[in-house]
Amino acid sequence: METILIVDDEKNYLVVLEALLGPEGYETITTDNARDALRLVRESDLDLVITDIKMPGMNGMVLLEECKKIKPELPVIMMTAYGTIEMAVEAMKNQAYDYITKPFQNEQLKLTVKKALDNYRLIKQNKLLSEALSDRFKFGNIIGKSKPMIEIFDSISKLAQARASVLITGPSGTGKELIAKAIHYNSPRKDRPFISVNCGALTETLLESELFGHEKGAFTGAVAMKKGRFELSDRGTLFLDEIGDMPPPLQVKLLRVLQEMEFERVGGTRTIKVDVRVLSASNRNIKEDVANELFREDLFYRLNVMNIEVPPLRERIDDIPLLVKHFIEKYRGDEGKSKIELSPDVWKVLYNYSWPGNIRELENVIERAVVLNPGGLISLEDLPEELAGAEVEFDVERFIPPNVPMPEALEQIEEKLIRRALAQCNNVQSHAAEMLGITKSLIQHKMKKYSIVV
Ligand SMILES: Nc1ncnc2c1ncn2[C@@H]1O[C@H](COP(=O)(O)OP(=O)(O)OP(=O)(O)O)[C@@H](O)[C@H]1O
Ligand SMILES: [Mg+2]
Structure with missing residues (x-):
């Protein structure tokens, strides 16, 4: 009532x-x-x-x-x-x-x-x-509310409950490892280990013993028995990073382990049985590698039972304000909890830059700016040269689908801009209105119209 x-x-x-x-x-x-x-x-x-x-x-x-x-x-x-x-x-x-x-x-x-x-x-x-929804923005510490990220959060929830292998693909610095961890920590295996191996960083022999372990005396320098990552992640999750770099002979061995969940340590004869969920990631296009016979097709299908594709940052710029806020909080330290704001020029650059290094690059940029300018307003001078100097070009045509009725398109753009301004101004309506160049009562009217609640 x-x-x-x-x-x-x-x-x-x-x-x-x-x-x-x-x-x-x-x-x-x-x-x-x-x-x-x-x-x-x-x-x-x-x-x-x-x-x-x-x-x-x-x-x-x-x-x-x-x-x-x-x-x-x-x-x-x-x-x-x-x-x-x-x-x-x-x-x-x-x-x-x-x-x-x-x-x-x-x-x-x-x-x-x-x-x-x-x-x-x-x-x-x-x-x-x-x-x-805002609970889902934060999947552990994965920040994002853009459409592709919401879809990724959904995939994480669903895939976490499954046992099948997941291949996570996407350019460098887009958060593939974070996503792998989120899958593990939301899965029934969360109380068991999450272990990761970078398949691109080791020589073939070292990688083999890293993955499967070795017996004492298996090779020169093997002074003691060592368990491999497969064994250590028993009943947990093994994350094979940069899987595309795995040398072909090891690809064969890996395939067998994935199929049978058993192996021998290097130099050993005893068969070790494990129950490991395998997640893998690559910033290379593995399908292409398969076509070029650089990567085994049968292994690819084993690893890629399910797939998450992470888009580059420039394709989800809606996430930029949340990420910026997140990284400011992360790097500002405890002293002086005063506000740190970004000047409008800085926002413009952040939105328009192409972000070849993706979120990792954005994180570095914000860390640097916070250190250079502890407290107060972050301005263009606090950005690295390649960003501050980047030519800013804003191509409206790209964002408007050709067949949407114009009044509708106008409303959608207006709503997006209002939401963006509010997000950038910590939801302070008068600041957002100023940023948009409209009066406070007009922004309030529009917020009512679009049911924007802050
Ligand atoms: N959505 C996100 N929210 C918060 N932090 C993120 C997000 N995505 C990535 N990061 C941060 O960016 C950095 C790079 O992420 P991560 O190592 O997971 O990327 P990657 O895709 O594995 O990159 P690479 O291919 O280079 O290994 C990390 O410090 C991570 O914490
Ligand atoms: Mg990585």
Whole structure:
């Protein structure tokens, strides 16, 4: 049941409104003064406040202002007698939901109340939804809310429950290892080890003994028995990084292990059985390597039972504000918790740069800027030369699909820009409005229109 607080110093109105709204199925609470009203706003779970403007003591305008401080989204309807309509209009600027003039038409009042409550319900629903989503923004420490990242989060949740091998492909620095870890730590194997091997960093012999271990005396220098990573990750997850660099003879051995889950240590005869889930990653196009016979096709299919493809950063620039915030927090240290902001030119560069090194590069750029400029405003001088000097070109045509009706396209672009401005300004509406070059009341109006809740 929805609860409406009615505030008026004239008790008649309280009685009339209760009599009108009660039978509509609302719960009503009444008070004749703004002080009590504020306490009720703070302590009770209200869905709507209807308040008179002219009251002795604290008036309705102040009550509205205070309400907005406590619960910014709670709708407030102002009641006003003829002659004080200007005040009501003023109240609208201060985010009153609507106003009604006394004496009011019953039907009109009921309609206004219904609209306010419907709208509030929607805002609450959206808020819940975005909270549920924001949990997913952070998959462990994987930051992202762009469409491709949301899809990757979904894949991680699903693949975590499976046993099959997953090949994670994508350019360098896009977070492949983070994703592999997220799969492991969301899987039933999470309490067992996650072990990673870089297949590109070792010679063939070393890699072999690294993977499968060796017996004492297996080769010169093998002074003691050593367990390999396959053995160490038993019942856990083994992450084979840069799998595309694995030497062909080892590819054969790996295939057998994947098929049979058993092997011998180098120089040993005893068969060791394991239960290992294998994830692998590559920034090379392995399919091409297969076509060129550099990589075994049968192994490729074993590893690639499921696939996650991570797009480069320039294809998901929506993630930039969240990532920037995340890295600022990571590198700012504890001292002086004042805000660190980026100048508009810096944002422009960050959005337009091509990011060949992807998130790793963005992380380095932010770390450097935070160190060079501890606190305050990060400006162009704090960026490395290749970024600060990058020619910024903004090609609008690229972003507008050809067949979308124009008003719709315009709205979509407007909504995106507003969301971006808010994200960049820590949701401070007046700053976002300034960034967009519009008034605060206009941004608020648009936020209502697009159901943007901050
Ligand atoms: N979505 C993300 N959120 C937060 N940090 C990220 C994200 N993606 C990558 N990073 C950070 O970027 C760096 C590179 O990530 P990672 O090592 O997982 O990339 P990679 O794809 O394995 O790169 P390479 O192919 O060069 O090995 C790491 O420091 C990681 O923490
Ligand atoms: Mg990596």
